[in-house]
Structures are given as structure tokens and as C-alpha cells.
Amino acid sequence: MAGSLFSYLLLSLILISLGLVGVFIRRNLVIMLICIELILNGVTLNLLAINKFVADGHTLGQVIAIFIIALAAAETTIALALIFLTFKHYKEIDAEKLNELKG
Amino acid sequence: MFSDIVFIIFWLIIALSAVLAVFLQKPIYNALAMACSIFSVAGMYIFLGYEFIAALQVLVYVGAISVAIIFVIMLSPPVTVQPKKINIYKVLVGVATSFAFFIVFFALLYAKYFDAKFTIGEAKGTIMQVGYMLATKMAVPFEIISFILLVAIMGAIVLAKRED
Numbered sequence: 148m149a150g151s152l153f154s155y156l157l158l159s160l161i162l163i164s165l166g167l168v169g170v171f172i173r174r175n176l177v178i179m180l181i182c183i184e185l186i187l188n189g190v191t192l193n194l195l196a197i198n199k200f201v202a203d204g205h206t207l208g209q210v211i212a213i214f215i216i217a218l219a220a221a222e223t224t225i226a227l228a229l230i231f232l233t234f235k236h237y238k239e240i241d242a243e244k245l246n247e248l249k250g
Numbered sequence: 251m252f253s254d255i256v257f258i259i260f261w262l263i264i265a266l267s268a269v270l271a272v273f274l275q276k277p278i279y280n281a282l283a284m285a286c287s288i289f290s291v292a293g294m295y296i297f298l299g300y301e302f303i304a305a306l307q308v309l310v311y312v313g314a315i316s317v318a319i320i321f322v323i324m325l326s327p328p329v330t331v332q333p334k335k336i337n338i339y340k341v342l343v344g345v346a347t348s349f350a351f352f353i354v355f356f357a358l359l360y361a362k363y364f365d366a367k368f369t370i371g372e373a374k375g376t377i378m379q380v381g382y383m384l385a386t387k388m389a390v391p392f393e394i395i396s397f398i399l400l401v402a403i404m405g406a407i408v409l410a411k412r413e414d
Contacts, residue, residue: 149257149297152366156359158294161265162287164352169272171344177277177323181284184315185268188291195298199368205299206379210388212303213380216310217395221402223315227322228406234326 155196162189176230176240180223187219253297260293277323285316302377 162185169182191212198208233240263286270283288311295304384392 149253150367150369152363152368153359154257154261155294155298156363157356158261158264160352160355160359162268162291164348165268165272167348167351168345171348172341173272175277177319178272178280181271181277181280181319184284184311185271185287188288188311192291192294195295195300195303199298200366206383209300209303209380210383212300213306213384214391214395216303216306217399220310220315221399223318224402224406225409227318228409231322231326231410232412234322238327240326 152196152200156193159189159193159196162186162192174242176233176242179242180226180230183226184219184223187215191215257297260290260297263287263290264294278320281316281319281323284319285312288312288316302380 166182166184166186166189169185170179173179173182194215195208195212198205230240233245237245239245267283267287267290271280271287274280274283289308292304292307292312295301295307
């Protein structure tokens with residue numbers, strides 16, 4: 148069980164699918180960002196589980212996982228700053244109502 | 251055998267708290283459920299034998315990103331939770347699309363990877379090799395990533411401090 152690749156890949160698929168559902172049906176910007184984090188975690192888990200089998204010495208996958216984590220941090224920083232600006236400017240974060248540009 | 255039990259517990263915690271992170275109604279609960287899920291994903295990395303990535307996951311995701319999200323939720327003015335009308339058509343389309351995605355990739359995984367096994371906990375790529383690769387072969391991407399982080403920090407400060 149703990150050594151079978153299928154369980155890791157199934158878990159990462161569940162994380163990615165749940166993140167997709169959240170991005171599609173939730174309209175709160177913060178919750179959409181949380182769902183994007185779930186997707187990124189699923190991708191990293193998938194990459195590292197596959198890395199057990201293909202990479203020589205298991206090193207390259209870890210390096211790329213470090214890059215993914217750093218990029219996720221950068222993305223979250225910018226997205227949170229934008230969400231905070233949206234809060235201050237429009238007083239709401241419903242994605243359905245933020246439908247005009249140049250505000 | 252014992253590791254299997256721990257593995258199943260971690261697996262269920264990740265899946266259930268991911269469900270909670272998507273479907274709960276108040277953003278602070280979603281953020282906490284996401285932190286729980288991500289923390290348990292670090293446990294999965296321990297099972298795979300990548301302790302360094304697990305530590306990094308806890309430090310960066312749970313320690314920085316979750317806290318930043320919770321900060322933004324707490325700093326923002328209270329949004330009145332209006333009884334919202336749910337557009338049932340959009341919800342159905344979103345759920346159907348994600349379910350189709352799940353089914354297609356589940357069939358693929360079941361066909362290709364159902365029997366693949368590895369020994370848990372063996373770590374061939376140690377932290378020394380990872381650092382060596384970051385300093386030699388991956389030096390240029392590493393510098394680019396650090397530059398991106400710097401730009402992201404400055405951009406976040408510039409965006410959030412702007413008076414309008």
C-alpha cells in the first residue's frame with residue numbers, strides 16, 4: 148500500500164480534480180487561490196512519485212519540486228496583493244461581479 | 251504493516267481536508283483545511299523518501315503561504331455573506347468537466363501504473379546531491395527563480411502600498 152505508485156498518483160489526481168472543481172464553481176477569489184494551491188500540490192506529488200522510477204539518482208525531480216514551490220510562493224504573493232487591492236477598491240471579491248476593467 | 255496504517259491515515263486526511271478546503275463556506279475555514287491538507291502532503295514526501303522537500307513544504311507552504319492567505323482574510327473588511335443564488339448550470343458544467351477529467355486520468359493510471367511498486371523510505375538523492383545539482387547543472391534556473399522571487403516581493407509591496 149505505502150509502496151505502490153498507484154495510491155500516490157490517485158491521491159494527486161484527487162487533489163487536482165478537487166482544485167479544478169473549486170476553481171470552476173467557487174466565486175470567491177481567496178478560495179479560488181486556495182484551490183490553485185491544491186492543484187500545485189497535486190502536481191508536485193505526482194512529479195515526485197514518478198521521480199522514484201525514472202530519474203537517475205532521484206535528484207532532478209527534487210530540484211524541480213523546489214522550483215515549483217518557489218514559483219508557487221511568488222504567485223501567491225502577487226495574487227494576494229491583487230486580491231487585497233480588489234478588496235480595498237471594490238469592497239467585494241465575488242468574481243462574478245468584478246466584470247469591468249479600468250476601474 | 252504499521253507504515254501502511256500510517257499511510258492510509260495520511261491519505262484520508264489529505265483527501266478529506268482537500269474536500270473541506272473546496273466546499274466549506276467561510277474563507278478562514280477553507281484556508282485552515284488547505285493548511286492541514288498541505289501539511290499531510292509533506293508526510294507523503296517523507297514516505298517517498300524526500301525529507302528535504304517535506305521540510306521545505308512545511309516551511310514554505312504551511313509557514314508562509316497559508317499564513318499569508320490567513321493574513322489577507324483577516325485584514326480584509328468583513329464581507330456580508332448574502333444569500334447567494336447559485337447558478338446551477340455553471341455548477342453542473344464545472345463538476346461535470348472535473349469529473350470527466352478525473353475519469354479519463356483514472357482510467358489511464360489504472361491501466362498503466364496499477365502494479366508499479368517501490369521500496370518506501372529509500373532515498374537515493376540526498377540533500378547534498380540536490381545542493382550540488384542546484385549549484386552546478388541547475389545554477390542558471392536557480393538564479394532566475396531567485397530573481398523571480400525578488401520581483402514578486404517588490405511587486406507585492408508596490409501593489410499593496412499604492413494609495414488610490
